[in-house]
Every structure is written in C-alpha cells, then in structure tokens.
Amino acid sequence: MISHLLSISDLSKDEALNILDTAEELARVTETPVKKLPTLRGRTIVNLFFEDSTRTRISFEAAAKRLSADVINFSAKGSSLSKGESLKDTALTLQAMGADGVVIRHPASGAAARLASQKWMTGAVINAGDGTHEHPTQALLDAFTIRQHLKNSSGDLSDLSIAIVGDVLHSRVARSNVLLLSKLGAHVTLIAPPTLLPVAVNSWGVEVKYDFDENLDEYDVVMMLRVQRERMDEAFFPSEREYSRRFGLNGDRLSRLSEKSLVMHPGPMNRGLEISADSADSRKSVIVDQVKNGVSVRMATLYLLLGGN
Amino acid sequence: MALVLDSPEINRALKRIAHEIIERNKGIENVVLIGIPTRGALLSARLAKILAELEGSSIEHGTLDTTMYRDDLRGSAPRSLGRTEIPAGGIHDREVVLVDDVLFSGRTIRAALDALAEHGRPRSVQLAVLIDRGHRELPIRADFVGKNVPTNRAERVSVRLLEIDGNDEVRIEGRA
Known part of the structure; x- marks a missing residue:
C-alpha cells in the first residue's frame, strides 16, 4: 500500500479496489449501533485547510473520529496561515505537534505532493483537493x-x-x-x-x-x-x-x-x-448517498494509510 | 509438513465440540455461534449445521471481524477487513460461542471480546477452536478444543478448509 494519497494515478487498480472493499466493510459496521472503532486511538490527524470547504472537512473529521483518532482542525482564516506563514513552517509545526496524518486542501495544484515529498514531516499526507489538480x-x-x-x-x-x-x-x-x-x-x-x-x-x-x-x-x-x-x-x-x-x-x-x-x-x-x-x-x-459514502471511504483511506506501520 | 488432522479427523473433532457445546449449555436454545473470519467463520457454519442436526432445531450463527480492534496493527502492512454479520437475534443475554481455527497468542480473541462488547452484553462468552497451539501472551483459554498441538513459535500451523482451499487438513509447517 502507498504511504500517502496524493493522486489517483499513484494507485493501482487493486489498491483502488482494496480501498473500496475496505470502505464497504466499514460502511456495514457503521450501519450497526457501533459507530466508533478503536483502531486509530492515540493517533492525531490534522485537517489543514487553506481553502474553504465545509463538507470535505467535516467528512474527514467524522471519519477520523469514528476511528477514535484525535482531530485538529487548522483552517487558513484567523490562523498563522493568513499571516503569511509558509507551507514549510506549517509542516514543521505539525511535525513538532506529532501529527500522524495530514489532510490538506490547498488552492495551489501540487501542494499536497510538495508537503509529502519535502520530508518536513513524517506523517501520511492525504490530498483533499489541490487547485485544479486532483481530489x-x-x-x-x-x-x-x-x-x-x-x-x-x-x-x-x-x-x-x-x-x-x-x-x-x-x-x-x-x-x-x-x-x-x-x-x-x-x-x-x-x-x-x-x-x-x-x-x-x-x-x-x-x-x-x-x-x-x-x-x-x-x-x-x-x-x-x-x-x-x-x-x-x-x-x-x-x-x-x-x-x-x-x-x-x-x-x-x-x-x-x-x-x-x-x-x-x-x-x-x-x-x-x-x-x-x-x-x-x-x-x-x-447525491445524498455520495455524502454518506464519503465518510466510509475516508475511514478506509485513513485506516489503510495509518492503521499499519 | 507434518499432518496434524485429516478430513475425517476434522469432522470428528467438530462433532465432539458440538456435543460438548450442547452438554455445557444444556441444549442450544440460547446459544449463538460467532465465527472469526476467515476460517473461524467457515468452521462456525459447519458447527451450526452439526448442532442443528443433533438437536433437531436451528441455531443462529454469524461472523465478527476483529481487525479494527487489534492492538498489533502498527508495525505491519494494513490487514484487509473481514465481514461482520451479527445474527438477527443479536447477542444480548445469549450464550455466545466464539469460533476460530487456531488459538495462538490470544490477541485475536482479546480483540474479539472488545468487538463483541460493542454489539451487546452476552450472558457468557465461550471459545471453541480447532487447534490450540499454545504460546499464549494473554490470560485466555479455550472452552472447546479440537486438538492440542505442541509447537514452537517459529512453526506455522496451516489450516485448509474445503470451502476455500479445496481440501480439509491441518499441517505444521517449518518443523525441523
């Protein structure tokens, strides 16, 4: 399995199907009274949003919380990001805080790939939309x-x-x-x-x-x-x-x-x-199913990227 | 590749376990079988069939995936998930018999107990395994055992079942 999810082109067909199959099992679990799984207990996931997005952010937040991860929401407005902090300094901050996974939304195409490739931080990077590139x-x-x-x-x-x-x-x-x-x-x-x-x-x-x-x-x-x-x-x-x-x-x-x-x-x-x-x-x-399934698919992604290793 | 159990021996072991389950629970009225994927689930389906034949009444059986409850996920590649299907009657106040193929460290069963607790509070939880190979890392024991097989840690116990592997047999691999 890949260590970041930056682009669909990084996934093989089997890896993509594995994410869908995992999501299917997780969807079945969350249909029962059990909505919470202990899998990512003690892991920290940061939602790093340089661009407004309500549904994607809350979908990732719900997914992380259902896996018992701690979630920190970091949005550009009213934070150091709006004061002109660079992506590098933000990444170093996240590393110092011990983020195990970073979900990033950024207006520039390639921002997620840059965050993943620069070794500023060790956590898994998930692209939640970069410019006009990928989601x-x-x-x-x-x-x-x-x-x-x-x-x-x-x-x-x-x-x-x-x-x-x-x-x-x-x-x-x-x-x-x-x-x-x-x-x-x-x-x-x-x-x-x-x-x-x-x-x-x-x-x-x-x-x-x-x-x-x-x-x-x-x-x-x-x-x-x-x-x-x-x-x-x-x-x-x-x-x-x-x-x-x-x-x-x-x-x-x-x-x-x-x-x-x-x-x-x-x-x-x-x-x-x-x-x-x-x-x-x-x-x-x-359209409503898409929103609901988003949580299961994001749970599967977080599990496969952060659950092992 | 020492043969531990062949097909008739597996059948006899399951039949004996079925009798023991009936004896322990004074019938199967309040019993529900929960198999742990993949092979534990297959064994639990077989046990349900044997129990239904012996008692002349049906018995509920389901499956419980323990992956998301494991404490040893880190440090290895992510495991793919099995299926969880709790029977319609639920597990609340029932005598739950967990079924797995091999009992080793006991960590799967610990995870299963956590997973089970999310679905309700059984009256009791019992454990049936086809093979108990020892080397427990937790205070867990089986109530019903097909066969106790002394092993060393480096060996691998391979359980093959007709439904997915094409034949029934249990072997120990890597024995010097």
Missing part, C-alpha cells in the same frame, strides 16, 4: 457510490458508460474521476463547452462531446460538475441561461435518461444552473 477521495467515494448501485460480478466498473458534464477545466473532481473510473474499466465521456475543457484533454484517453443531448439514454451515470464561478475571472460562456439550457440537467433531459441510470453531483450544487431542483431531488439522484 482523490471524492473520486473514490463516487466510484464507491456507482459500485453500490450498479454492481457487476467482477467488482469493478467495467462496461459502464459514465458522462461527466460541465466545468471540467476547473474541476479536480473531474480529473480524479477520469483517472479512477477509467482505471476501474468504465467508459468515460466528458461533455462541456470547448471553453471549459483543458487544453490537453485529448491526452486523457476519454471521449469528448460538446452536445449533451446526443445518445443521452446510453449513459449509466451522469455526473454533473459545479460551475466554479469563483475560479472564473473571465467569460467562459455567454450567459448562465445559455449554459443551463445546453449543459444543465433539467427535467426534460432527466426524463430521457435510461431507467436504471444514476444522477450524481459532488456538491455544493448551483441549483438551477448545472442541475435543476427536480433532477437533484429525483429518484435517480444519489
């Missing part, structure tokens, strides 16, 4: 949720057709998901306006489409991405109305999806922009 635990919880609903006999995602729709350019969720879902055997299609696709998307080895309506009934999963308005400092599309009309999941498109298909969204949603309220709340929507 591996989100991809793992998405794969877990898909597998939960559309399980095949091989235990992976082979023969599934998955559409990832919207702001791929700014989305670390999309990048991690493309890597993981392809690794697990799924056929991934990216659907976005050309302005919201990365320049190098041709090298990702996935299908790219500009028309959401084409063969809409062939997707097993439709994963909507949040339009990241806060990362947009210029016009990427003419108007929100036009974006919504061409790339939003509305009631009409929802009705044209196949019977067993799933609707997913990593949250937080811009209801009415990339996804309509009736789609988000429909029977096909597994």
Whole structure:
C-alpha cells in the first residue's frame, strides 16, 4: 500500500479496489449501533485547510473520529496561515505537534505532493483537493457510490458508460474521476463547452462531446460538475441561461435518461444552473448517498494509510 | 509438513465440540455461534449445521471481524477487513460461542471480546477452536478444543478448509 494519497494515478487498480472493499466493510459496521472503532486511538490527524470547504472537512473529521483518532482542525482564516506563514513552517509545526496524518486542501495544484515529498514531516499526507489538480477521495467515494448501485460480478466498473458534464477545466473532481473510473474499466465521456475543457484533454484517453443531448439514454451515470464561478475571472460562456439550457440537467433531459441510470453531483450544487431542483431531488439522484459514502471511504483511506506501520 | 488432522479427523473433532457445546449449555436454545473470519467463520457454519442436526432445531450463527480492534496493527502492512454479520437475534443475554481455527497468542480473541462488547452484553462468552497451539501472551483459554498441538513459535500451523482451499487438513509447517 502507498504511504500517502496524493493522486489517483499513484494507485493501482487493486489498491483502488482494496480501498473500496475496505470502505464497504466499514460502511456495514457503521450501519450497526457501533459507530466508533478503536483502531486509530492515540493517533492525531490534522485537517489543514487553506481553502474553504465545509463538507470535505467535516467528512474527514467524522471519519477520523469514528476511528477514535484525535482531530485538529487548522483552517487558513484567523490562523498563522493568513499571516503569511509558509507551507514549510506549517509542516514543521505539525511535525513538532506529532501529527500522524495530514489532510490538506490547498488552492495551489501540487501542494499536497510538495508537503509529502519535502520530508518536513513524517506523517501520511492525504490530498483533499489541490487547485485544479486532483481530489482523490471524492473520486473514490463516487466510484464507491456507482459500485453500490450498479454492481457487476467482477467488482469493478467495467462496461459502464459514465458522462461527466460541465466545468471540467476547473474541476479536480473531474480529473480524479477520469483517472479512477477509467482505471476501474468504465467508459468515460466528458461533455462541456470547448471553453471549459483543458487544453490537453485529448491526452486523457476519454471521449469528448460538446452536445449533451446526443445518445443521452446510453449513459449509466451522469455526473454533473459545479460551475466554479469563483475560479472564473473571465467569460467562459455567454450567459448562465445559455449554459443551463445546453449543459444543465433539467427535467426534460432527466426524463430521457435510461431507467436504471444514476444522477450524481459532488456538491455544493448551483441549483438551477448545472442541475435543476427536480433532477437533484429525483429518484435517480444519489447525491445524498455520495455524502454518506464519503465518510466510509475516508475511514478506509485513513485506516489503510495509518492503521499499519 | 507434518499432518496434524485429516478430513475425517476434522469432522470428528467438530462433532465432539458440538456435543460438548450442547452438554455445557444444556441444549442450544440460547446459544449463538460467532465465527472469526476467515476460517473461524467457515468452521462456525459447519458447527451450526452439526448442532442443528443433533438437536433437531436451528441455531443462529454469524461472523465478527476483529481487525479494527487489534492492538498489533502498527508495525505491519494494513490487514484487509473481514465481514461482520451479527445474527438477527443479536447477542444480548445469549450464550455466545466464539469460533476460530487456531488459538495462538490470544490477541485475536482479546480483540474479539472488545468487538463483541460493542454489539451487546452476552450472558457468557465461550471459545471453541480447532487447534490450540499454545504460546499464549494473554490470560485466555479455550472452552472447546479440537486438538492440542505442541509447537514452537517459529512453526506455522496451516489450516485448509474445503470451502476455500479445496481440501480439509491441518499441517505444521517449518518443523525441523
């Protein structure tokens, strides 16, 4: 097993499946009255958030606490981080405090990898989102949720057709998901306006489409991405109305999806922009499952990184 | 690779353990079997079948994974998890018989007792093992033993079961 979780590309298919299988057993345990396991008693996990995030931070916090670890939340606002302390000094501080694991969210791509590679600290580093690069635990919880609903006999995602729709350019969720879902055997299609696709998307080895309506009934999963308005400092599309009309999941498109298909969204949603309220709340929507599964997948990640050694 | 038990001997040991469980608990009415994955769970399913045949009534059995409760996780690669399935009737106020294949240091059983406590308070907890190889590191003993096998610490006891290994046998490996 790897010693940090920085990128999906560091994981082999077997390692990824091992995380999902472990999460599945942990999910079963947490469904019983027993919500707490003693496994990481006495270990300290620091949530180091240089960027606002409520759901990811509380999901990691819940996961760590269910494994009996001590959790320290360290967010940029109102801390030494906002006073300009460098990543290195922060890491040295965490090392001095004896952090066994650090969950890091940072606006710069590669921040987690830098923290892991510089030997400033000995603890395991988990990337909880670095810039527009990756968000591996989100991809793992998405794969877990898909597998939960559309399980095949091989235990992976082979023969599934998955559409990832919207702001791929700014989305670390999309990048991690493309890597993981392809690794697990799924056929991934990216659907976005050309302005919201990365320049190098041709090298990702996935299908790219500009028309959401084409063969809409062939997707097993439709994963909507949040339009990241806060990362947009210029016009990427003419108007929100036009974006919504061409790339939003509305009631009409929802009705044209196949019977067993799933609707997913990593949250937080811009209801009415990339996804309509009736789609988000429909029977096909597994958005609430994604949140719930996030805790199990993060428990599995923490256990596999910190439980041994 | 000394053979310790062959297939008929394993069956006879399990049958004897089943009789002892009935004798100790005066029937199986309030007994629930909890096997420790992987092979303890298989043995507990076999025991449940034998007990049901002997008594003419069904008996609940489940599994309990102890991994997350172990005190020796650090210093080795992370173990993959087994399945926990507590029977519908629960374990509260029941006579719980833990079933495992080999009793060695006793650390698995200590972890199992912790894990079990999370699911309720049994009236009693008893322990059935196919092989007791000695070298306990904790004050734990088995109530029902298939066979006591003196070993030294360096040896490995290998239990193979038909369900997953293709045949039934117990061997000691690494004996000089």
